[in-house]
Amino acid sequence: MSSLKITNVNKSYGNVHILKDINLDIQSGEFVVFVGPSGCGKSTLLRCISGLETISSGTISIDGRVVNDVAPSKRGIAMVFQSYALYPHMNVYRNMAYGLKLMGMPKAQIKQKVEAAAEKLQLTNYLHRLPKALSGGQRQRVAIGRAIVRDPKVFLFDEPLSNLDAALRVQMRIEISQLKDQLPNTTMVYVTHDQVEAMTMADRIVVLKDGVVQQVGSPMELYEKPQSMFVAGFIGSPKMNFLNAAFADKFGANVVGIRAEHLEVTPTGGAWSGKVIYSENLGSDSYIYLDVGAGEPIIVRQSGKASYHAGDTLSVTPRLEELHRFDASGNPMPH
Amino acid sequence: MLDQALYAIQIVAIAVLGFIAYYWGANWVLDRSLATNATMSHETIARRDRRRTRIRPWIFLAPALLLLAVYLVYPVFETLRLSLYDRLGQNFVGLSNYQWAFGNPADWFRSATDATGAPIIDAATGLPIVLNQGDPTFWRSTLNNVAWLIIVPSLATAFGLVIAVLADRVWWGGIAKTLVFMPMAISFVGAAVIWRFVYAYRAAGTDQIGLLNALVVAFGGEPQVWLGIPWLNSLLLMIILVWIQTGFAMVILSAALRGIPQETLEAARIDGANERQIFFGIMIPQIAGTILVVWTTITIIVLKVFDIVYAMTNGENGTQVLANLMYRWTFISGDSGRGSAIAIVIMLAVLPIMIWNIRRARAAEGAL
Numbered sequence: 001m002s003s004l005k006i007t008n009v010n011k012s013y014g015n016v017h018i019l020k021d022i023n024l025d026i027q028s029g030e031f032v033v034f035v036g037p038s039g040c041g042k043s044t045l046l047r048c049i050s051g052l053e054t055i056s057s058g059t060i061s062i063d064g065r066v067v068n069d070v071a072p073s074k075r076g077i078a079m080v081f082q083s084y085a086l087y088p089h090m091n092v093y094r095n096m097a098y099g100l101k102l103m104g105m106p107k108a109q110i111k112q113k114v115e116a117a118a119e120k121l122q123l124t125n126y127l128h129r130l131p132k133a134l135s136g137g138q139r140q141r142v143a144i145g146r147a148i149v150r151d152p153k154v155f156l157f158d159e160p161l162s163n164l165d166a167a168l169r170v171q172m173r174i175e176i177s178q179l180k181d182q183l184p185n186t187t188m189v190y191v192t193h194d195q196v197e198a199m200t201m202a203d204r205i206v207v208l209k210d211g212v213v214q215q216v217g218s219p220m221e222l223y224e225k226p227q228s229m230f231v232a233g234f235i236g237s238p239k240m241n242f243l244n245a246a247f248a249d250k251f252g253a254n255v256v257g258i259r260a261e262h263l264e265v266t267p268t269g270g271a272w273s274g275k276v277i278y279s280e281n282l283g284s285d286s287y288i289y290l291d292v293g294a295g296e297p298i299i300v301r302q303s304g305k306a307s308y309h310a311g312d313t314l315s316v317t318p319r320l321e322e323l324h325r326f327d328a329s330g331n332p333m334p335h
Numbered sequence: 336m337l338d339q340a341l342y343a344i345q346i347v348a349i350a351v352l353g354f355i356a357y358y359w360g361a362n363w364v365l366d367r368s369l370a371t372n373a374t375m376s377h378e379t380i381a382r383r384d385r386r387r388t389r390i391r392p393w394i395f396l397a398p399a400l401l402l403l404a405v406y407l408v409y410p411v412f413e414t415l416r417l418s419l420y421d422r423l424g425q426n427f428v429g430l431s432n433y434q435w436a437f438g439n440p441a442d443w444f445r446s447a448t449d450a451t452g453a454p455i456i457d458a459a460t461g462l463p464i465v466l467n468q469g470d471p472t473f474w475r476s477t478l479n480n481v482a483w484l485i486i487v488p489s490l491a492t493a494f495g496l497v498i499a500v501l502a503d504r505v506w507w508g509g510i511a512k513t514l515v516f517m518p519m520a521i522s523f524v525g526a527a528v529i530w531r532f533v534y535a536y537r538a539a540g541t542d543q544i545g546l547l548n549a550l551v552v553a554f555g556g557e558p559q560v561w562l563g564i565p566w567l568n569s570l571l572l573m574i575i576l577v578w579i580q581t582g583f584a585m586v587i588l589s590a591a592l593r594g595i596p597q598e599t600l601e602a603a604r605i606d607g608a609n610e611r612q613i614f615f616g617i618m619i620p621q622i623a624g625t626i627l628v629v630w631t632t633i634t635i636i637v638l639k640v641f642d643i644v645y646a647m648t649n650g651e652n653g654t655q656v657l658a659n660l661m662y663r664w665t666f667i668s669g670d671s672g673r674g675s676a677i678a679i680v681i682m683l684a685v686l687p688i689m690i691w692n693i694r695r696a697r698a699a700e701g702a703l
Contacts, residue, residue, distance in 0.1 A: 051605075052601050071604075072604050073604065074607075078605065079605050083596060087599055087603070088599070098608075099606030102606055102612065
């Protein structure tokens with residue numbers, strides 16, 4: 001049985017149609033990531049699930065119960081906000097206990113639950129601190145703790161890592177993934193604009209654009225079999241190279257796409273050649289920006305250090321089995 | 336009328352130009368007298384640069400410091416001196432002005448008569464004892480001030496907060512806030528004139544020109560001399576100040592409310608808090624600092640309340656307050672000693688709140 005079912009959901013603010021006919025079936029215990037460029041409606045969809053926003057039409061059901069008109073606190077959800085949204089005047093303990101207190105839970109039970117969550121999140125020594133005396137990562141953990149103690153059926157994350165610095169973001173990403181393993185029956189819905197977070201954490205990714213679901217699938221499905229040029233361009237870093245006109249005609253397509261890592265470099269005699277504009281060495285691998293006359297430069301990824309300089313002539317050949325062909329409307333063509 | 340306006344404009348222009356001339360001129364003199372050029376030794380240049388930077392702040396601060404000294408610091412000491420002198424400020428009388436006001440603390444809780452009502456005879460002198468329990472009007476004014484102090488800041492802050500919260504929820508909230516804020520632009524005397532019409536009394540049976548009596552009569556009641564009813568009259572005067580200060584409280588608290596992160600309120604909704612719990616449990620604690628600053632600011636205004644009482648009742652019928660009492664003793668009765676003593680009492684009452692308020696405001700700024 002699916003734990004979260006979204007059927008024909010629409011959301012409009014006045015004349016602005018934000019979410020267009022969203023249909024999703026999320027299984028119990030799944031980790032689903034909503035990803036898309038800013039303004040695509042992913043946060044709005046999450047807020048509709050939480051009940052902070054009402055929906056204009058359609059139904060949302062959690063564990064088989066339609067929750068359209070159910071208050072957020074009664075939906076069996078918990079939410080972690082981008083800004084953590086901790087109550088600044090309450091210490092860590094009271095932040096986590098507030099919701100339980102409002103439920104009317106006995107004090108002893110609250111204490112037990114909060115302490116268990118604090119233990120799990122390494123917050124035991126900080127229970128009496130105010131949020132302002134905590135680091136960003138600790139605040140994030142308190143926000144997660146506040147969600148855990150509610151024993152939610154569905155855990156909602158709204159870009160929880162975007163306020164953290166890069167190193168901490170990687171660490172918290174791992175911690176959230178581990179948390180997921182500890183809570184196998186809890187469904188998690190996670191919103192991000194960062195496709196790396198989506199790729200690394202998700203069981204399934206939902207790609208949204210302009211309020212429309214573009215594709216739903218596992219990270220590898222999206223990477224290997226994008227169902228549109230948009231998904232192909234959005235998933236994967238660096239962005240997929242797109243070539244059109246003469247380059248694509250050769251393959252009988254309107255546009256062809258090839259990822260940076262699927263181009264073989266040869267000094268001469270490759271399919272496409274041109275001058276190196278720029279190259280970035282990252283140590284483990286390097287990106288070469290090559291002008292092959294396709295308008296924008298194409299990006300080539302090589303493992304190890306590259307020894308090319310601007311102005312060098314280079315030739316590349318796409319691996320044919322990794323080449324994506326798209327028709328005039330941006331849909332993929334079969335191999 | 337026009338002459339007066341032109342005269343005022345002239346004075347303002349002269350003052351502004353005078354200050355510009357002073358700032359520019361003094362700065363120019365400083366730059367010239369400590370000028371540096373390439374022929375000087377490095378030490379000389381460094382020394383002159385240092386001196387210039389050290390002197391320059393004083394040039395710009397001097398007028399303000401001078402004005403503060405003449406109009407603020409000097410009067411404080413002069414008032415303190417006068418409070419220790421007689422009515423014309425000629426003979427030193429020690430603390431007798433304060434004794435007149437406060438009385439003798441030993442006499443405060445004593446009675447001059449025994450249980451039967453007969454005067455108590457002083458054994459030493461053989462005469463009935465005379466108690467000094469202070470000036471009754473002074474005590475009444477102090478009591479009234481305390482009542483003002485409790486009621487006005489509480490009501491103004493509470494109304495301001497409620498209006499600030501509610502105005503954000505309706506489309507006409509902006510208009511409502513403008514209207515509530517408007518009394519802030521009216522002087523206290525102006526407000527008193529307006530409210531005289533609200534409380535005005537005409538004999539029963541004639542047309543009531545006062546709003547309050549008109550309402551009372553319309554509902555079948557008897558017109559009242561509102562400003563003659565003890566205690567109620569003080570309360571009616573307080574309402575005027577509440578009317579003025581609510582706008583101030585509303586504007587400041589409205590800004591503070593906007594500063595509350597929306598997500599904390601949403602988190603509380605998910606935690607299951609209802610509107611009331613969110614307001615008292617999440618919003619109020621987050622703006623507690625601002626509420627205190629608003630409260631104390633109004634408190635200071637209240638401690639100095641003068642104009643409203645002066646213009647409405649002139650302290651009659653038990654509405655006297657300290658500032659008006661001070662004015663009466665100093666300028667009507669011509670007793671600078673007693674007037675100054677009352678002024679010092681007001682200053683000592685305001686001072687701690689003022690200091691605390693400034694500290695608080697500084698801390699709030701530091702936190703931003």
